[in-house]
Amino acid sequence: MNATLDDLAWRGLIAHSTDRDALAAHLDEGPVKFYVGFDPTAQSVHTGNLVQLLLARRLQQAGHRPFMLVGGATGLIGDPKEAGERVMNSVDVVHGWVDKIRAQVERFVSFEGDNAATMVNNYDWTSQMSVLDFLRDVGKHFPVNRMLARDVVARRLESGISYTEFSYVLLQSMDYRELNRRHGVTLQTGGSDQWGNLTAGVELIRRSDQGKVHAMATPLLTKADGTKFGKTESGTVWLDENLTSVYAFYQFFLNAEDAKVIDYLKVFSFRSREEIEALEQATIDAPYKREAQRALADDVTDLVHGRAEREAAAAAAQALFGRGELQELSAHTLDGVVREVKGAEVAGDVTIVDALVAAGLVDSKGAARRAVAEGGAYLNNEKVTDPELLLTGELLLHGRYAILRRGRKTVGAVVRG
Structure with missing residues (x-):
C-alpha cells in the first residue's frame, strides 16, 4: 500500500476509491496530477469543503500536483440536492462568487515549486461549447438508465427534477x-x-478516450448523533469571517464532542499520528481538560484565519467569562463576539437595567433590578451595584461595546449604533 494512502486511511479520509491497488501503484509511479472542484453556489466555502482543501494540501505535500477548479459553469447549474431545485443565480452573481472562492481556495495550496498548484475555471471551456457538440461529444456516452439510477436523481423523480439539474x-x-x-x-x-459524479467522469474518459484514471472520495463528517458536521443553530460554519466570525469559528471547534474530537483532529490537523494518539489518551484519562479540543480549535483556526486571529479569538473566549481583560480586545474581535452572542444595538446612553433587557439576559426591568441587587450583574466583567448606572461612552469598550453578564455563565452584549 502507498504510504500516502496509508496515512489517509488512518485519518479516516477514504470512503470510496476506484481500484485501490491500482491507485496505490499510480501514486507510487511518481507525481500525480489531481483535481478537486468547488462550485460557487454561495459566496464562501464552508467546513465541509475544508476537508477537500486540506486533502489537496496533504496530497501536494506528498509530492503530487493539485489543480484547484472553481466551477464558474457548474455553479450556474448546481448539483441536484434532495431538498429540491436550486435557485438559479445570475451570471454576474456567480462570477463574483467565483472570485471570492478562488481567493479562499488559493490559501491552502502552494503555487511554487515543481508541483505548484494550478487554478482552473470550467467556464473557460464549457462556455465555448455549442449545445450540439455537447450532446454529440458528451451526452452520447451517458446511458439514461444509469443516470436515473443515481440515488439523488431517483429520490427526486417523484417530486420532480429539471433537465438542467x-x-x-x-x-x-x-x-x-x-x-x-x-x-x-x-x-x-x-x-x-459526489461519488456518482466522480465515477461518471472516470467512465466518460474510458468510453470516449479509452483512458484509465482514478477517483477517491472522503466520507461525510457527522456529529455523534449522526447529524451533519459543520452546522450550528445559527447555520453553516463558513470560512469567510464576514459570514462566520473568527470567534464563532474557533468556538465551533473548541466545542467538539469528546466522542468525535479525535476523528476531527485526524481530518483537520497536520499533527503526527503520535501526537494525535497522545491527545486521544489524554481525552480518555482527563476529558475535563479538553486538550484535544484546544488542539483542534488552535490548528484549524490557524490554518483558516492565521495565528494572530486565533490568539485574539482564544483571548476573547477567556475574557468573556472574566478570565481575561476585555479592554485588550480589538474592535474587530469584539464585533465577532457581539455577533455570536446576538448582541442588541441601542441608540445613545442607556441604563444597565435597559441594557440587560435589550441583551436578552432578563425578561423584564424588574428582573434586571433584582439581578443588580443580588450582585449578579456585570458590565465588562465589573460587578454593577447601581441599577441607574448610565452606559456612557467612557464605560463602553472602544466607545461602543458593552459585554454584559448575568451570573457566571450567561453572556450578552449591546452595541451603541
Whole structure:
C-alpha cells in the first residue's frame, strides 16, 4: 500500500476509491496530477469543503500536483440536492462568487515549486461549447438508465427534477475529461456525496478516450448523533469571517464532542499520528481538560484565519467569562463576539437595567433590578451595584461595546449604533 494512502486511511479520509491497488501503484509511479472542484453556489466555502482543501494540501505535500477548479459553469447549474431545485443565480452573481472562492481556495495550496498548484475555471471551456457538440461529444456516452439510477436523481423523480439539474453529472464529467486532455490529470477527489459524479467522469474518459484514471472520495463528517458536521443553530460554519466570525469559528471547534474530537483532529490537523494518539489518551484519562479540543480549535483556526486571529479569538473566549481583560480586545474581535452572542444595538446612553433587557439576559426591568441587587450583574466583567448606572461612552469598550453578564455563565452584549 502507498504510504500516502496509508496515512489517509488512518485519518479516516477514504470512503470510496476506484481500484485501490491500482491507485496505490499510480501514486507510487511518481507525481500525480489531481483535481478537486468547488462550485460557487454561495459566496464562501464552508467546513465541509475544508476537508477537500486540506486533502489537496496533504496530497501536494506528498509530492503530487493539485489543480484547484472553481466551477464558474457548474455553479450556474448546481448539483441536484434532495431538498429540491436550486435557485438559479445570475451570471454576474456567480462570477463574483467565483472570485471570492478562488481567493479562499488559493490559501491552502502552494503555487511554487515543481508541483505548484494550478487554478482552473470550467467556464473557460464549457462556455465555448455549442449545445450540439455537447450532446454529440458528451451526452452520447451517458446511458439514461444509469443516470436515473443515481440515488439523488431517483429520490427526486417523484417530486420532480429539471433537465438542467439532471444534466449536471455530464458537466462535471466533462471537467475531468478536459483536465485529463489538457493537463494529464489522472485523479479526482471529492466528498462521498459526489461519488456518482466522480465515477461518471472516470467512465466518460474510458468510453470516449479509452483512458484509465482514478477517483477517491472522503466520507461525510457527522456529529455523534449522526447529524451533519459543520452546522450550528445559527447555520453553516463558513470560512469567510464576514459570514462566520473568527470567534464563532474557533468556538465551533473548541466545542467538539469528546466522542468525535479525535476523528476531527485526524481530518483537520497536520499533527503526527503520535501526537494525535497522545491527545486521544489524554481525552480518555482527563476529558475535563479538553486538550484535544484546544488542539483542534488552535490548528484549524490557524490554518483558516492565521495565528494572530486565533490568539485574539482564544483571548476573547477567556475574557468573556472574566478570565481575561476585555479592554485588550480589538474592535474587530469584539464585533465577532457581539455577533455570536446576538448582541442588541441601542441608540445613545442607556441604563444597565435597559441594557440587560435589550441583551436578552432578563425578561423584564424588574428582573434586571433584582439581578443588580443580588450582585449578579456585570458590565465588562465589573460587578454593577447601581441599577441607574448610565452606559456612557467612557464605560463602553472602544466607545461602543458593552459585554454584559448575568451570573457566571450567561453572556450578552449591546452595541451603541
